Amino acid sequence: MAKASGRKVGRRAASARTKKKSTRAAATKVSKKSRRGGRERPTSPDGRRAAPGAPRLLSGGNPQIAKADGEAPVRAYLAAMPGWKRDIGLALDSLIVRTVPGVRKAVRWNTPFYGVEGRGWFVAFHCFDRYVKVTFFRGTSLDPTPPIGSKSPGVRYAHVHEGERADDRQMEDWVRQAAALPGENCF
DSSP states (O other): OETEEEEEEHHHHHHHHHHHHHHHHHHHHHHHHHHSSSOOOBBTTTOOBBTHHHHHHOOOGGGGGOOEEHHHHHHHHHHSSOOHHHHHHHHHHHHHHHTTTTOEEEEEEEEEEEEEEETTEEEEEEEEEEEEEEETGGGGGGSSSOSSSOOOTTOEEEETTTTTTHHHHHHHHHHHHHSSSSOOOOO
């Protein structure tokens, strides 16, 4: 028999009390972590936390947006992008819309996709900690090819880092070329 609080108790009773304490301690740790805000949260343009119900930010500050087609989910994604990434996202969206009239938009896998009706998707972008990755699905067919290779055949990337401005002429040229090629049927 074990002795607890000056009285004798059976092993099971002592073990149950210890287990109860450790479970309570673990719950306290989790709640403290969530109060500290373990994940990066969307902020308003003035830097304050976004309202409850705003899209959650995943690793790298990538907004979690439900899959859907059209302008609205892409707008929601762009609005939820944090800080400097939002500026890059808005500039990319504007450049794509200006370069490819009637471009089709969708969000899948927390990523905005752009395509041409009946021809597939040609470009997408995604947030990471230190850059925004622009994906060209037929990137190896572009001239010049975007600088970063991929494990996926035909795919090439361009990264836009904080403080950089994407080369608008080059990006516009790649978008124009990519839109003219047969796109990827991702979904």
